[in-house]
Amino acid sequence: MTKAMLIDTTRCTACHGCQVACKQWNDLPAEKTFNQGSYQNPLRLSAETWTLVQMREVEYEGKLYWSFLKRQCMQCLHPACVSACPVGAMHRTPEGIVVYDDSRCIGCRYCMTACPFRIPRFEWDKPAGYIRKCHFCFDRQAEGLQPACVKTCPSGALRFGEREEMIALAEARLQAHPDRYFPHLYGKEEGGGTNVLILSALPFDLLGLPTLSSEPVAVPESVLAPFEYLGQPTLGTEPVTQLNDELAHVGTPAIAVGVAAILAGMQWYSRRRALAARTTATKEPKP
Amino acid sequence: MTTWRTGLRKALPLSWAEVLVLLALAALAALGLGAAVVRFMRGLGATTGLSDAYPWGIWISFDVFIVPFSAGAFTLAAVVYLLNDERYHVLVPPVVLAGLLGYAMVCAVLLVDLGLPHRFYNIIAFLNPKSFMFEISWCVMLYLLVLVLEFSPVVLEKLGWEGPHRLIRTFTIVFVSAGIILSSLHQSSLGSMWLLLQAKLHPLWWTPILPLLFLLTAVAGGLCMVILVSVLAAKAYGREVHTHLLANLGKAVAAFLLVYGGLKFVDLAVAGELGLLFRPGALTLLFWAEVLVGIVAPALIFGRRRLRESSGGLLAGSLVGLVGLALNRANISMFAIWRPAGTTYVPSWMEVAILVGALAAAVLVFALAARFLPMLGPAAGEGADHG
Numbered sequence: 001m002t003k004a005m006l007i008d009t010t011r012c013t014a015c016h017g018c019q020v021a022c023k024q025w026n027d028l029p030a031e032k033t034f035n036q037g038s039y040q041n042p043l044r045l046s047a048e049t050w051t052l053v054q055m056r057e058v059e060y061e062g063k064l065y066w067s068f069l070k071r072q073c074m075q076c077l078h079p080a081c082v083s084a085c086p087v088g089a090m091h092r093t094p095e096g097i098v099v100y101d102d103s104r105c106i107g108c109r110y111c112m113t114a115c116p117f118r119i120p121r122f123e124w125d126k127p128a129g130y131i132r133k134c135h136f137c138f139d140r141q142a143e144g145l146q147p148a149c150v151k152t153c154p155s156g157a158l159r160f161g162e163r164e165e166m167i168a169l170a171e172a173r174l175q176a177h178p179d180r181y182f183p184h185l186y187g188k189e190e191g192g193g194t195n196v197l198i199l200s201a202l203p204f205d206l207l208g209l210p211t212l213s214s215e216p217v218a219v220p221e222s223v224l225a226p227f228e229y230l231g232q233p234t235l236g237t238e239p240v241t242q243l244n245d246e247l248a249h250v251g252t253p254a255i256a257v258g259v260a261a262i263l264a265g266m267q268w269y270s271r272r273r274a275l276a277a278r279t280t281a282t283k284e285p286k287p
Numbered sequence: 288m289t290t291w292r293t294g295l296r297k298a299l300p301l302s303w304a305e306v307l308v309l310l311a312l313a314a315l316a317a318l319g320l321g322a323a324v325v326r327f328m329r330g331l332g333a334t335t336g337l338s339d340a341y342p343w344g345i346w347i348s349f350d351v352f353i354v355p356f357s358a359g360a361f362t363l364a365a366v367v368y369l370l371n372d373e374r375y376h377v378l379v380p381p382v383v384l385a386g387l388l389g390y391a392m393v394c395a396v397l398l399v400d401l402g403l404p405h406r407f408y409n410i411i412a413f414l415n416p417k418s419f420m421f422e423i424s425w426c427v428m429l430y431l432l433v434l435v436l437e438f439s440p441v442v443l444e445k446l447g448w449e450g451p452h453r454l455i456r457t458f459t460i461v462f463v464s465a466g467i468i469l470s471s472l473h474q475s476s477l478g479s480m481w482l483l484l485q486a487k488l489h490p491l492w493w494t495p496i497l498p499l500l501f502l503l504t505a506v507a508g509g510l511c512m513v514i515l516v517s518v519l520a521a522k523a524y525g526r527e528v529h530t531h532l533l534a535n536l537g538k539a540v541a542a543f544l545l546v547y548g549g550l551k552f553v554d555l556a557v558a559g560e561l562g563l564l565f566r567p568g569a570l571t572l573l574f575w576a577e578v579l580v581g582i583v584a585p586a587l588i589f590g591r592r593r594l595r596e597s598s599g600g601l602l603a604g605s606l607v608g609l610v611g612l613a614l615n616r617a618n619i620s621m622f623a624i625w626r627p628a629g630t631t632y633v634p635s636w637m638e639v640a641i642l643v644g645a646l647a648a649a650v651l652v653f654a655l656a657a658r659f660l661p662m663l664g665p666a667a668g669e670g671a672d673h674g
Binding site for chain 1: 327328329330331332333337338339340342343369370371400401402403404405406407409410412413414415416417418419420421422424460464467468471472475476479480482483484485486487495498624625627
C-alpha cells in the first residue's frame with residue numbers, strides 16, 4: 001500500500017546529485033565544509049542536510065571496497081519518533097510518510113534520542129530551534145511525483161514505487177546476481193520494516209546500520225573507545241515501537257487502577273482496625 | 288544603638304554566618320538565572336555542549352535523577368497516610384518541601400532545555416497517549432500541584448488562616464492518594480521512556496522491566512532522600528534526629544535495594560546476557576560501580592543495626608544510596624547510549640551554572656522555610672514532643 005524507495009548501493013557512483021536535488025527542492029542552504037580527509041561531504045546529516053552519500057573504505061573477505069550509501073530518514077513503518085513525540089508533532093500520514101509539524105513541536109528532542117537510525121536533527125544555531133529531517137518529499141508525492149532525489153539519480157541506484165514492487169525488484173536482483181550482493185534486503189523486516197530499502201555488496205553492520213540480532217556481525221568487537229558501545233546496535237524484526245505502545249495502552253491504566261485499588265484496600269483495612277480497637281476499648285470492663 | 292540591633296535580631300533571627308551562606312546561595316541562583324537568560328537569547332547551540340550526537344546532556348541526567356530523589360515525598364506520604372503510622376508524621380513537612388523543590392527544579396531545568404520553551408503549553412494542547420514523555424509531563428504537572436497542597440498547611444498555619452487550613456486537612460487523604468497514583472505512574476514511565484531505545488541502549492541496561500526497576504529505585508532513593516533531608520535539617524537547625532524512625536526506613540531501603548538488585552541480575556540471566564558483566568570495557572566498570580555503590584554499600588550500611596541507628600550511619604547510607612541512584616540514571620541517560628564514532632560531549636559552563644543555580648535556589652528556599660515557617664517542629668531545647 002505504501003510507497004517505498006530502493007537504494008542499490010552497487011549502482012551508486014557517488015555523484016551527490018541526490019544531495020543537491022534535496023537541497024534545491026527543500027530550499028536548504030549549502031553548508032560551509034572543509035577537507036576532513038574524506039570525499040564524504042558534509043561529514044554528517046544536519047538540520048540543513050537531510051540526505052547524504054556516506055562513503056566508507058571497507059575491507060571485507062580480503063577485498064577492499066569503496067562503499068557509497070545514501071543516508072536519509074528510513075521512513076519506518078513503525079516509527080520510534082512518532083511514538084516518542086509527546087505532542088504528536090512527528091506523525092505518519094495516511095500515505096505512510098513520517099512527517100513533522102512545526103506548529104506542534106516543543107523542542108524536547110526525544111525523537112532524536114529514540115530514533116534507532118539517529119536521523120532527526122535539531123537547529124542548534126537558532127534561539128528557537130526546530131527538528132529537521134527528510135520528509136520523503138510528501139509534497140511532491142501528493143502531486144504524483146517521485147521524491148526529488150529519485151528523480152535526479154542518473155545511475156539507477158534509486159528507484160521509487162509501491163513497497164511490494166520494490167521488494168520484488170530487489171529480491172529479483174538478489175536472485176539474479178548472488179555474486180554481486182550481500183544476500184539480504186535491508187529494511188524489509190528491520191524494526192518492523194522501513195520504506196527505504198537497501199541492497200549492498202557488504203554486510204550492513206559494516207555500513208553502520210543497526211542489523212537484525214539474528215544476523216552474523218562482521219565488525220570485529222575488540223577495537224573500542226572507552227565509552228563506545230560494545231559491538232553493534234541490533235534491531236529485531238518486531239516493530240521497534242511495539243513494547244512502548246503496548247505498555248502505554250495497557251500499563252498506564254493498569255498501574256493507575258491497580259495502585260488505586262491497593263490504596264483503597266489499605267484505607268479500608270486500617271479503618272477496620274481502628275474501629276476494632278475502639279470497640280474492644282469500650283467493651284473492656286472498668287477496673 | 289543597641290535597641291535597633293535587638294530589634295533587627297528579633298525581626299531577623301539569623302546569625303552573620305547564616306546570612307553569608309544565604310547570600311552565597313542567592314548569588315549562585317542569580318548566576319544560574321543569568322545563564323538561563325543568555326541561553327534563551329542565543330539558543331542551545333551557542334550556550335551548551337549539546338549536538339546532534341548528544342541531543343540530551345547533563346540537564347536530562349539531572350532531571351531523571353532528581354525525580355526519583357523527590358520520590359521521598361510520596362513514599363513517606365504512603366507510610367503516614369496509608370500504613371496509618373502517625374509516628375512518622377513528624378518527618379513529613381521538610382520532606383514534602385524538599386520534594387516540591389525537587390520537582391520545581393526539574394520543571395525549571397526542563398524549560399531551559401526545551402528547544403521551543405515559549406510553546407511548553409503545547410504539552411497540554413496536543414496529546415499523544417503513546418508517548419511516555421507526554422504521560423510524564425502530565426503526571427509531573429499534576430503532582431507538583433499535589434505537593435503544593437500537601438505543603439500548604441505549614442504556610443496556612445503560619446498565616447493563621449483557619450478556614451482553608453481545615454478544608455485542606457479534610458481532603459488530605461484524597462490528594463495524598465492522587466499523589467501516590469501519579470508518582471507510581473511517572474516514576475515507572477521514566478523507565479518506560481527508554482524502551483524505544485532497544486537498538487541504542489547497552490543491553491546491560493536495556494530490559495523490558497525498566498519501568499519496574501525505575502519504580503523500585505525511586506522508592507529506595509526516595510526513602511534515602513527522607514533520611515538525608517531529615518538528618519541534615521535536624522543537625523542544621525538543632526532538632527532531634529528521629530533515629531529510631533529513620534532506622535526503620537533504612538531497613539526498608541535495604542530490602543527494596545536487594546529486591547531490585549536480585550531482579551536486575553535474574554533479568555540479565557534470563558536474557559542470557561551474564562557474559563556482558565565480564566567483558567572488558569568502561570561500561571562494564573560503570574555497571575559494577577553502580578551495583579557496588581548503589582546496592583551493595585547502602586544495603587550493608589542499612590543492614591547493620593548499629594549503623595542505621597546512628598545519625599552518621601544514616602547519613603552515610605542515604606548518601607551512597609543516592610550517589611548510586613545518580614550513577615544509574617546517568618548511565619542510562621548518557622553513558623550507555625550508542626553514539627557515532629568520534630563524537631563527544633563536554634557540558635558548557637553555562638549548562639553547569641544553570642544546574643548549580645537551580646540547586647542553590649532550592650536550598651535557599653528550604654533554608655528560609657526552615658527559619659520562618661513552622662516546618663521543623665519545636666527546637667530540641669523547647670521540649671520537642673512526637674504528637
